[in-house]
Amino acid sequence: MNPHATNAASATPSADPATGAAVKAADRAHVFHSWSAQELIDPLAVAGAEGAYFWDYDGNRYLDFTSGLVFTNIGYQHPTVVAAIQEQAGRLATFAPAFAVDVRSEAARLIAERTPGDLDKIFFTNGGAEAVENAVRMARLHTGRPKILSAYRSYHGGTSTAINLTGDPRRWASDSGTAGVVHFHAPFLYRSPFYATTEAEECARALAHLEATIGFEGPATIAAIILETIPGTAGIMTPPPGYLAGVREICDRHGIVFVLDEVMTGFGRTGKWFAAEHFDVVPDLLTFAKGVNSGYVPLGGVAISPEIADTFATRPYPGGLTYSGHPLACAAAVSTMRVMAEEKIVEHAAHLGATVLGPGLRELAGRHPSVGEVRGTGAFWALDLVRDPETREPLVPYNASGGANAAMTAFATACKKSGLWPFVNMNRTHVVPACNITEAEAKEGLARLDAALEVADGYVVE
Structure with a gap:
């Protein structure tokens, strides 16, 4: 420590x-x-x-x-991370995102090394909301479908798409009702919307509810399902055993992209590098921010599966940010991940x-x-x-x-x-x-x- x-x-x-x-x-x-x-x-x-x-x-x-x-x-x-930011500022304080920069490459490598499965391509953003925005854009372009399913009792960010995905009252004032978002009930046994009395019942009924929602909406219209691996601001409701694996199976069966939002749970918060490790589940896209560099310099991103990365191998991805992979933020991330491992x-x-x-x-x-x-x-x-x-x-x-x-x-x-x-x-x-x-x-x-x-x-x- x-x-x-x-x-x-x-x-x-x-x-x-x-x-x-x-x-x-x-x-x-x-x-x-x-x-x-x-x-x-x-x-x-x-x-x-x-x-x-x-x-x-x-x-x-x-x-x-x-x-x-x-x-x-x-x-x-933390003095080690502060020193890394200071050193990077003296060496190369900023540079445009289209270039290969050593600290940017190293941050991406270290993140990919820690993400579950083969999520080995990293798209950098300035924070979590932008990560969610870009993950949704990737899913829609990859599938050619318009709709995104997200849970009530969730928070995904304050930008246009992310706030519509959000399931708590912060959405209400900005909810356009036309953002292609459909909400559903995720499991929460203590206040069960399914009248369940055990974790097994809650899991089975929540998955049946999700399957029914997909059926009514039309599977061929749904690009992605996005979930916080463990919902954060909405109440830290750990999903019951089998739920996330069940969502993974549903997504696979219907050709739906599975997105896990690990903006709050990533980088050690739950006692694992990513909360997905608790459930042995690998999403197609994983969003991160916050703990990646302890918030010392704004940074977020999307970890991308090979299949979705291949969609943009010869087709340009229509998205980007001026400060994507900012050197100061990436230096903080590299140092933070090293400190977390060493200590x-x-x-x-x-x-x-x-x-x-x-x-x-x-x-x-x-x-x-x-x-x-x-x-x-x-x-x-x-x-x-x-x-x-x-x-x-x-x-x-x-x-x-x-x-x-x-x-x-x-x-x-x-x-x-x-x-x-x-x-x-x-x-x-x-x-x-x-x-x-x-x-x-x-x-x-x-x-x-x-x-x-x-x-x-x-x-x-x-």
């Missing part, structure tokens, strides 16, 4: 509220924030970060249980999930009536918070805002007051720290989470 990941305490500077106020004022005057009503937000001014911690200008230090937006898989400011960060994430996070979260669930279910693996966990443990009524309504979201707001506030920065979405809190967080730091975070759950318990019906 990274020995520098535990030195944040000594790195925390003294308070400087005047500078913090100036940073906040400039932000409020000029920065337009995503997914926000601009006059209703109060962004924290961040002074610095290292390892699993960050701090503000008032001297408050937070243990980050969000990894930024689930991307700092090796923690903040055994993927193995550490698996160990952490099996021995600290999983058992610790299940122990909390046994003591807190507000915890309905614990789900996850590696450094990728969610607590499903409920108002009524018997009926499984969520602690707050679906897509709640304002006063309707009071319980989750109170819970998040309690976390922050204790020095824990939580990942909160709807009625869930996700536990997604850096994959190289130490056992001691993880236990510290669980203790703070334990105290905050007392607040959530106060909203449970008696």
Whole structure:
């Protein structure tokens, strides 16, 4: 593990509220924030970060249980990766994507070495949404078909096609209804849309539902099925055994391209290099971003099967980006993958999930009536918070805002007051720290989470 990941305490500077106020004022005057009503937000001014911690200008230090937006898989400011970016900036800071550049080639080679199966061609993008956009374009051109199937309770990005593919409420405001997207229900036993009582039932009924959807839509009209290998923002719902293999078989039978979105789960997050390894499934296209270089410089991409790559062997692929395979981003990726291998960060994430996070979260669930279910693996966990443990009524309504979201707001506030920065979405809190967080730091975070759950318990019906 990274020995520098535990030195944040000594790195925390003294308070400087005047500078913090100036940073906040400039932000409020000029920065337009995503997914926000601009006059209703109060962004924290961040002074610095290292390892699993960050701090503000008032001297408050937070243990980050969000990894930024689930991307700092090796923690903040890893010195080896920072040095690699600095070295690359001094040698070749940028270059156009049509050329062969050493660090770009090496990043592609290392990614291909880690992706499942024979996904050996890498198309670089600037992030996950663009990766999804291009994967869908490749699938449509490869098959000559227009439709894409994606799941409710999913998130695939904020760009035009990706937001239509998304299955959560962030889609609603931008849903054109004409993007060639059809949504279906993926398995989720705790809140089963199929009235299943076992994983085997949930798997069989979810596959039957997907098969029926394909039948009604017309198999010859469907270019691709895209799934998050383990849905992330929507709730970390690990699919039951056999489900992804079943989707693979359906795709093969109907000539449909199978796309796995590993933007959040890739590069160690689940205790494997890619979550697909847990299910022994190889997709036709795999999208990635975030953990590929711990978010240090924007980078994403698509890993492509030989069959789809051959489609564009003599036929130009009609897509590209000015910054595709940017040298600084690729240098960060090369260094990150080497650090992860040398420091055994993927193995550490698996160990952490099996021995600290999983058992610790299940122990909390046994003591807190507000915890309905614990789900996850590696450094990728969610607590499903409920108002009524018997009926499984969520602690707050679906897509709640304002006063309707009071319980989750109170819970998040309690976390922050204790020095824990939580990942909160709807009625869930996700536990997604850096994959190289130490056992001691993880236990510290669980203790703070334990105290905050007392607040959530106060909203449970008696």
